[in-house]
Amino acid sequence: MSEDTPQDDKWWYCLKHGRVEHGPGCPNRMRMGPYPDEDTAASAMAIAAQRNEEWDVSSREEEL
Numbered sequence: 001m002s003e004d005t006p007q008d009d010k011w012w013y014c015l016k017h018g019r020v021e022h023g024p025g026c027p028n029r030m031r032m033g034p035y036p037d038e039d040t041a042a043s044a045m046a047i048a049a050q051r052n053e054e055w056d057v058s059s060r061e062e063e064l
Contacts, residue, residue, distance in 0.1 A: 010034030013044030 008023040012033035016026055020041045025031065032048065035041040 011036070011038050011041035013041045 010023070010033060012021045012025060012028075012031040012035065013019075014021050014026045014031045016030045020038055021031065022038070032044045033041055035044065040047075
């Protein structure tokens with residue numbers, strides 16, 4: 001995160017409530033982010049799933 005952007009201006013995805021939050025909200029341990037904008041935060045679960053799949057593929061390739 002860049003130091004010139006306040007934490008309150010960031011977007012988060014709350015795992016507890018399954019919704020996007022802007023600025024202060026649920027404790028950080030219950031949310032993913034921060035993200036630069038609302039659309040990216042709304043895609044948090046898809047982004048995580050894609051990254052997990054990429055890591056799984058990478059791990060399988062390393063085992064070969």
